[in-house]
Amino acid sequence: xxxxxxxxxxxxxxxxxxxxxxxxxxxxxxxxxxxxxxxxxxxxxxxxxxxxxxxxxxxxxxxxxxxxxxxxxxxxxxxxxxxxxxxxxxxxxxxxxxxxxxxxxxxxxxxxxxxxxxxxxxxxxxxxxxxxxxxxxxxxxxxxxxxxxxxxxxxxxxxxxxxxxxxxxxxxxxxxxxxxxxxxxxxxxxxxxxxxxxxxxxxxxxxxxxxxxxxxxxxxxxxxxxxxxxxxxxxxxxxxxxxxxxxxxxxxxxxxxxxxxxxxxxxxxxxxxxxxxxxxxxxxxxxxxxxxxxxxxxxxxxxxxxxxxxxxxxxxxxxxxxxxxxxxxxxxxxxxxxxxxxxxxxxxxxxxxxxxxxxxxxxxxxxxxxxxxxxxxxxxxxxxxxxxxxxxxxxxxxxxxxxxxxxxxxxxxxxxxxxxxxxxxx
Numbered sequence: 001x002x003x004x005x006x007x008x009x010x011x012x013x014x015x016x017x018x019x020x021x022x023x024x025x026x027x028x029x030x031x032x033x034x035x036x037x038x039x040x041x042x043x044x045x046x047x048x049x050x051x052x053x054x055x056x057x058x059x060x061x062x063x064x065x066x067x068x069x070x071x072x073x074x075x076x077x078x079x080x081x082x083x084x085x086x087x088x089x090x091x092x093x094x095x096x097x098x099x100x101x102x103x104x105x106x107x108x109x110x111x112x113x114x115x116x117x118x119x120x121x122x123x124x125x126x127x128x129x130x131x132x133x134x135x136x137x138x139x140x141x142x143x144x145x146x147x148x149x150x151x152x153x154x155x156x157x158x159x160x161x162x163x164x165x166x167x168x169x170x171x172x173x174x175x176x177x178x179x180x181x182x183x184x185x186x187x188x189x190x191x192x193x194x195x196x197x198x199x200x201x202x203x204x205x206x207x208x209x210x211x212x213x214x215x216x217x218x219x220x221x222x223x224x225x226x227x228x229x230x231x232x233x234x235x236x237x238x239x240x241x242x243x244x245x246x247x248x249x250x251x252x253x254x255x256x257x258x259x260x261x262x263x264x265x266x267x268x269x270x271x272x273x274x275x276x277x278x279x280x281x282x283x284x285x286x287x288x289x290x291x292x293x294x295x296x297x298x299x300x301x302x303x304x305x306x307x308x309x310x311x312x313x314x315x316x317x318x319x320x321x322x323x324x325x326x327x328x329x330x331x332x333x334x335x336x337x338x339x340x341x342x343x344x345x346x347x348x349x350x351x352x353x354x355x356x357x358x359x360x361x362x363x364x365x366x367x368x369x370x371x372x373x374x375x376x377x378x379x380x381x382x383x384x385x386x387x388x389x390x391x392x393x394x395x396x397x398x399x400x401x402x403x404x405x406x407x408x409x410x411x412x413x414x415x416x417x418x419x420x421x422x423x424x425x426x
Contacts, residue, residue, distance in 0.1 A: 034134055036201075086346075245367065254266065278330065293334050
């Protein structure tokens with residue numbers, strides 16, 4: 001299979017860095033399609049909970065089936081990403097998108113028909129096994145079509161902001177649909193978006209990263225053999241746990257304060273701070289090393305999160321969360337930049353996917369641990385899980401920063417010396 005090789009495109013006259021990267025041929029189309037295709041990532045989990053709860057009157061069952069979906073996604077997404085890196089995005093993901101749509105549709109049908117519970121678990125698991133990580137594939141395309149590291153930094157920032165908007169809007173849409181349209185409507189919309197966005201994204205072959213020649217060693221090698229990559233994964237399990245515990249604890253705290261609905265607004269403020277900082281961070285270039293910015297971001301996130309515990313009311317919590325949210329997107333952007341520096345170009349999708357998987361695993365663990373603490377000791381006990389998760393992320397980040405610095409500095413130096421170097425060349 002051959003591909004045309006898009007370059008950075010005609011030099012854009014706009015001073016807006018986001019308009020510049022969107023001027024790259026094909027970039028706007030695959031970015032928008034990718035946003036539609038991955039919008040289910042913030043809707044399916046909560047959609048499953050709401051649907052099962054309405055049908056079977058059990059939040060516990062809904063939570064368990066949703067967890068089965070999340071765990072299956074966490075286990076299988078990196079393996080799917082390896083296949084994408086080896087055989088191409090369209091060849092692997094077209095049948096995967098179809099399989100996910102069929103599995104989620106079957107889950108809805110089985111729920112409406114009150115089918116046996118094991119069947120619900122089966123369809124949730126097959127949905128998670130096949131959904132993959134569209135965000136990782138979008139970033140892999142950016143790394144293919146944009147060779148200027150400065151523009152790539154802006155592109156990654158744009159995608160991080162899109163992710164935050166998806167996480168702000170998605171759960172609200174899923175909840176409103178389930179409550180006001182039909183109890184299963186919170187899953188119908190993500191299925192439609194995934195199919196339309198997914199097949200539109202995969203039809204854009206000109207920007208699809210090219211295949212590389214693999215030898216036997218490449219076939220068996222995993223990004224987990226990179227100590228730097230492992231350290232990033234461990235840090236992001238801690239960060240994900242922080243996010244999961246924050247979600248549950250904030251809602252519980254708002255309920256204790258007598259205004260449960262405001263909890264969702266505060267979580268939106270948290271994500272809004274992240275979205276704003278991501279756009280601002282990507283709009284300028286930074287002279288400091290990416291590993292240093294990553295470490296500062298992790299420490300800043302931990303400092304902000306530790307203040308959740310001392311919040312005395314919802315308004316103080318909202319202010320603290322907005323300021324803390326400013327550290328999120330820049331940290332995610334820096335990690336994605338470092339993944340490109342520490343893994344082989346042949347394994348880029350796998351590397352990006354592992355970061356997302358680590359966040360997902362962390363969110364599931366943090367939500368569960370915080371929920372247990374809240375049930376026993378109240379909302380502030382949930383914030384203790386937030387602080388512990390932040391501490392874990394900082395400890396691992398500090399302990400491994402030497403490995404990260406060594407792995408990223410050499411590649412950054414090569415890029416600085418040869419700005420137009422084709423990073424996709426084996």
